[in-house]
Amino acid sequence: MSEVDISIVTVGFKSCEYVRELLNSLFTARGNLSIEYFILDNASGDGLIEMVEKEFVPRVDERLKIFALQNLENFGFAKANNMGIARARGRYILLLNPDMRLFPDTLTNMVTWMDTNAQAGIAGCKLITQTGAVQPHVRRFPGVVDQLAIMLKIPHVWPGVLNSYLATDFDYDSTVRVDSIRGSFFMIRRSVIEKLGELDERFFIWFEEVDYCKQAAANNFEVWFTNAATCIDHVGRSFSLVGGLQKQKYFTDSMIKYFAKWHPKSAWIFRALRPFALAGAWAAEKMHI
Numbered sequence: 001m002s003e004v005d006i007s008i009v010t011v012g013f014k015s016c017e018y019v020r021e022l023l024n025s026l027f028t029a030r031g032n033l034s035i036e037y038f039i040l041d042n043a044s045g046d047g048l049i050e051m052v053e054k055e056f057v058p059r060v061d062e063r064l065k066i067f068a069l070q071n072l073e074n075f076g077f078a079k080a081n082n083m084g085i086a087r088a089r090g091r092y093i094l095l096l097n098p099d100m101r102l103f104p105d106t107l108t109n110m111v112t113w114m115d116t117n118a119q120a121g122i123a124g125c126k127l128i129t130q131t132g133a134v135q136p137h138v139r140r141f142p143g144v145v146d147q148l149a150i151m152l153k154i155p156h157v158w159p160g161v162l163n164s165y166l167a168t169d170f171d172y173d174s175t176v177r178v179d180s181i182r183g184s185f186f187m188i189r190r191s192v193i194e195k196l197g198e199l200d201e202r203f204f205i206w207f208e209e210v211d212y213c214k215q216a217a218a219n220n221f222e223v224w225f226t227n228a229a230t231c232i233d234h235v236g237r238s239f240s241l242v243g244g245l246q247k248q249k250y251f252t253d254s255m256i257k258y259f260a261k262w263h264p265k266s267a268w269i270f271r272a273l274r275p276f277a278l279a280g281a282w283a284a285e286k287m288h289i
Contacts, residue, residue, distance in 0.1 A: 005033040005111055008094045009084030011077055012041045015098040016048040018234070022100055023056050023066075029102035033111060036065045038084035042074040076204035077183070085198050093193060095209075097184035101232035109229035110187060121192040121221030122213060124181030125229035126172055134172045135233045137182035138225050140165055141214060142207075144266045147255055151270065151277045175226040179217070183209030185231050192221050200261075207254040214262060248281035
């Protein structure tokens with residue numbers, strides 16, 4: 001059996017049409033790579049798995065395999081991705097959101113870059129919108145001040161408070177080591193998986209990729225951004241189906257877990273403010289703000 005160059009894992013939730021577009025782009029982006037692709041559906045009930053099995057599984061060959069897996073409940077982002085990671089045999093594992101679109105050279109360029117940059121344990125590429133605008137996604141590691149600002153909605157009146165955390169000065173035409181990258185296009189070297197294991201399943205959604213980058217840094221693995229490859233990111237299209245209050249719950253609960261893990265002396269602050277953050281989200285949802 002030939003070596004698998006890249007294992008791709010996509011977790012879907014009510015994202016059938018997005019995955020169809022993504023897989024269509026895959027067939028033009030496969031190049032000469034050996035690829036295995038794991039599609040996991042988190043109990044969407046939208047026919048995603050049936051669509052994949054009918055339209056795309058029949059098109060596979062020896063160098064491109066697609067596996068469609070149906071979950072009977074919504075396990076969240078980290079746990080569902082781990083189901084794919086556990087089955088992956090590739091030299092690289094790519095976590096790829098359902099609302100992404102590949103260019104014909106995206107995967108080839110990314111694998112080539114990883115092959116020639118052994119210092120990179122985790123890497124992300126340039127993400128752009130459908131109109132070609134750069135989608136900022138490099139972040140510095142979360143700190144107490146910037147996450148409190150987010151929780152208290154301070155950026156609505158003072159956007160500059162997040163400039164450092166959001167790395168607004170970052171040059172997306174560069175290739176450089178960074179703190180963390182967005183989990184929508186998240187390539188992991190197999191040696192990192194073998195050392196760190198899978199994603200922390202305490203995170204249902206949000207902060208799981210930041211936590212993994214933090215784990216990597218703590219174990220002397222480097223996280224890199226490279227402009228050697230480009231991918232279209234339709235940010236949050238599938239997650240837009242989730243209401244504002246539920247999003248706030250997911251975000252706040254994951255934030256608390258992150259600080260409890262990495263900055264335990266500060267976690268109490270976020271626990272204390274959680275009811276106020278949720279009350280604000282509830283009020284905004286009721287008033288359709």
